[in-house]
Amino acid sequence: MIAEARKIGKSYALGSTTVTALHPSSFSIASGEFIAILGPSGSGKSTLMNIIGLLDRPSVGQFRLNGTDCADLSDDKAAQMRNRFIGFVFQAYHLLPRETVLKNVELPLLYAGIGGRERERRATTALAAVKLSHRILHLPSQLSGGEQQRAAIARAIVTNPSLILADEPTGALDSATGWEIMRLLGALNRSGRTVVLVTHDVHIAQQARRIVSLRDGKIISDQAVVPGRTDGTDDQGIQRHAAA
Amino acid sequence: MIKGYSVMRLLDYLSAAGGAMRANPFRTFLTMLGIIIGVGSMISMAAIGAGAQAQVQDQIRSFGANVLMINAVPRNRNGIREAGNVRRPLTSGDARAIAELGPVRAAAPSVAGAAQVVHGSLNWATTVNGTARDHFTIRGWELAAGRLFSPDDERDAGKVVVIGSTVAHKLFGDGDPVGQIVRILNAPFEVIGVLREKGTAGDGQKQDDVVFVPLMTAMMRLIGSANTVNRDAVAYILASARSETSMTAAIMEIDALLYQRHDVADDDDKDFTVTTAASILAAQKASTRTVSFLLGSIAAVSLLVGGISIMNIMLVSVTERTREIGLRLAVGARPRDVRKQFVLEAAIICAAGGVFGVILGGLLAVGVAKFVGWRVLLEPQTALLAVAFASCVGIFFGYYPAKKAASLQPVIALRSD
Ligand SMILES: Nc1ncnc2c1ncn2[C@@H]1O[C@H](COP(=O)(O)OP(=O)(O)O)[C@@H](O)[C@H]1O
Ligand SMILES: [Mg+2]
Numbered sequence: 006m007i008a009e010a011r012k013i014g015k016s017y018a019l020g021s022t023t024v025t026a027l028h029p030s031s032f033s034i035a036s037g038e039f040i041a042i043l044g045p046s047g048s049g050k051s052t053l054m055n056i057i058g059l060l061d062r063p064s065v066g067q068f069r070l071n072g073t074d075c076a077d078l079s080d081d082k083a084a085q086m087r088n089r090f091i092g093f094v095f096q097a098y099h100l101l102p103r104e105t106v107l108k109n110v111e112l113p114l115l116y117a118g119i120g121g122r123e124r125e126r127r128a129t130t131a132l133a134a135v136k137l138s139h140r141i142l143h144l145p146s147q148l149s150g151g152e153q154q155r156a157a158i159a160r161a162i163v164t165n166p167s168l169i170l171a172d173e174p175t176g177a178l179d180s181a182t183g184w185e186i187m188r189l190l191g192a193l194n195r196s197g198r199t200v201v202l203v204t205h206d207v208h209i210a211q212q213a214r215r216i217v218s219l220r221d222g223k224i225i226s227d228q229a230v231v232p233g234r235t236d237g238t239d240d241q242g243i244q245r246h247a248a249a
Numbered sequence: 250m251i252k253g254y255s256v257m258r259l260l261d262y263l264s265a266a267g268g269a270m271r272a273n274p275f276r277t278f279l280t281m282l283g284i285i286i287g288v289g290s291m292i293s294m295a296a297i298g299a300g301a302q303a304q305v306q307d308q309i310r311s312f313g314a315n316v317l318m319i320n321a322v323p324r325n326r327n328g329i330r331e332a333g334n335v336r337r338p339l340t341s342g343d344a345r346a347i348a349e350l351g352p353v354r355a356a357a358p359s360v361a362g363a364a365q366v367v368h369g370s371l372n373w374a375t376t377v378n379g380t381a382r383d384h385f386t387i388r389g390w391e392l393a394a395g396r397l398f399s400p401d402d403e404r405d406a407g408k409v410v411v412i413g414s415t416v417a418h419k420l421f422g423d424g425d426p427v428g429q430i431v432r433i434l435n436a437p438f439e440v441i442g443v444l445r446e447k448g449t450a451g452d453g454q455k456q457d458d459v460v461f462v463p464l465m466t467a468m469m470r471l472i473g474s475a476n477t478v479n480r481d482a483v484a485y486i487l488a489s490a491r492s493e494t495s496m497t498a499a500i501m502e503i504d505a506l507l508y509q510r511h512d513v514a515d516d517d518d519k520d521f522t523v524t525t526a527a528s529i530l531a532a533q534k535a536s537t538r539t540v541s542f543l544l545g546s547i548a549a550v551s552l553l554v555g556g557i558s559i560m561n562i563m564l565v566s567v568t569e570r571t572r573e574i575g576l577r578l579a580v581g582a583r584p585r586d587v588r589k590q591f592v593l594e595a596a597i598i599c600a601a602g603g604v605f606g607v608i609l610g611g612l613l614a615v616g617v618a619k620f621v622g623w624r625v626l627l628e629p630q631t632a633l634l635a636v637a638f639a640s641c642v643g644i645f646f647g648y649y650p651a652k653k654a655a656s657l658q659p660v661i662a663l664r665s666d
Contacts, residue, residue: 055660060578060660061658080584084586085581085583087579087581088580099576099579099663101576103272116581160580164581
């Protein structure tokens with residue numbers, strides 16, 4: 006298991022009331038999975054993903070990533086794990102506007118303490134993998150949305166992490182470009198990486214091999230998506246899991 | 250290897266910090282203004298101070314480190330200067346008595362006046378000094394050619410003259426003056442020696458534009474009897490202490506001796522002064538102290554204001570760049586990496602402000618030299634120190650905003666739009 010959540014929940018104190026973004030939920034993610042977290046806006050998808058990505062900590066419950074309980078992690082250790090183990094892709098790309106595409110992709114390696122020449126070599130390789138070799142010295146603003154998201158994917162894979170977390174990666178893109186991004190994520194999964202994708206779009210979610218559906222901060226279903234071929238699944242191509 | 254990493258990291262932090270400045274150069278410049286003015290004042294202050302110091306050093310060099318000059322001054326009673334002549338002038342007797350004192354090596358009574366010196370068709374207006382040959386020993390002044398006064402010349406008021414290099418050049422060009430005859434106030438004098446060039450003193454006085462005759466000669470034939478009461482009166486006495494450490498003792502003993510010889514009752518009654526290189530230094534220091542204090546205050550206030558404006562701008566910058574901070578944290582920056590980045594950014598802004606400040610201060614110092622006439626001296630290590638200090642101001646005032654940036658939670662930072 007790459008990740009294991011036991012009754013994790015998240016609530017925020019808003020004045021005198023508390024808002025529960027995520028009700029206590031349990032699930033686990035196995036190595037090599039391609040999971041979509043599906044749900045409407047405000048259902049707690051990002052909250053869940055941020056906990057998985059060690060960007061946030063659950064208010065209750067226990068979360069283990071790669072065998073480590075996140076409650077035992079210092080901020081520094083969490084930063085190090087994010088750096089080595091996780092690659093993030095965001096809806097808003099989050100590229101630094103004043104840095105070139107190459108420098109943006111190098112950023113995680115910078116914090117890994119890798120030297121300039123080696124950083125450049127690895128970033129160039131990652132950019133080639135997303136077919137952006139011709140754009141490396143451009144600024145993000147000179148790129149189209151799809152290209153910016155590909156640059157962000159290059160940044161996510163440059164440290165060769167085993168877990169890719171993508172929060173609405175197609176949300177800001179037209180559908181053709183969105184599919185292109187999805188093909189990239191699919192390829193990353195096929196090359197052995199675990200991919201967790203957050204989306205509100207069912208069609209996008211169906212590109213994954215497992216869908217965790219959220220509504221109002223609760224996991225309402227957790228099912229495997231079965232591709233065209235049959236391998237012991239039911240007629241709808243969906244294998245039911247027990248929702249926690 | 251570890252070390253190599255940290256150096257590399259520093260460069261990376263620097264490039265990250267530089268980006269923010271490039272993004273908003275005008276604002277960065279405004280932010281620097283306080284630092285620029287502060288460092289500018291600091292630099293000009295240091296330049297004026299160092300210039301004064303160098304001038305004093307020059308004066309000490311030309312005056313001589315162990316040299317004492319005793320001058321007669323009017324008695325000063327109840328704040329009113331006595332009219333007329335000094336009642337009890339310095340005399341060659343005083344000089345002889347001073348020379349006898351333990352800490353004193355030599356003393357030379359001297360008179361001085363202005364006169365034309367003529368050689369053939371050439372004439373030159375210069376200072377004529379009447380003195381003893383010890384005068385040259387005291388000042389460490391050597392001959393370029395010829396000889397100094399002999400004891401006979403001194404006793405018999407010989408019509409001999411030792412000339413400074415400027416006078417030699419003006420009257421003789423490249424020729425050899427020794428053995429030639431010049432006329433001073435129409436009396437013929439034999440040039441017996443030419444002094445080595447001494448250069449310009451700190452106050453711009455050309456020391457080589459001078460001639461020396463024996464004291465007796467000057468008093469009897471040239472200066473005349475300025476003092477009708479006492480024909481033994483001299484203008485000043487030049488003396489030297491045995492060593493630098495005996496200076497204080499020399500001053501004290503000369504004071505005591507002259508108090509006794511001149512019947513001085515108390516300090517108000519004192520009719521002479523003893524000047525040393527150290528007393529010149531003290532006077533010089535006092536004159537630049539006011540300016541240094543003023544510039545120092547401007548520097549302190551400007552640096553404080555500059556530091557606060559750095560802090561302010563950095564706080565704004567942290568707010569504006571919340572998303573950038575969130576992203577950096579997400580991809581693996583530790584809080585301390587973010588903190589370092591912002592501290593360095595503040596330090597770089599201040600260091601750049603420091604560099605501009607050095608330029609401003611340099612220009613100011615040049616202006617002071619040109620229009621006020623003070624000597625200024627800008628030393629490179631002072632400039633480096635000022636830039637380093639400015640960086641420290643940046644680190645100090647940048648620390649709080651940087652800490653704020655480092656304490657941001659990645660989720661909240663990423664969410665902000
Ligand atoms: N920092 C917060 N403070 C208060 N409420 C929050 C905070 N973050 C998220 N929420 C709330 O939690 C719920 C789930 O948010 P989120 O996980 O971002 O949803 P999704 O990504 O599915 O759109 C929303 O109702 C949101 O308003
Ligand atoms: Mg969301």
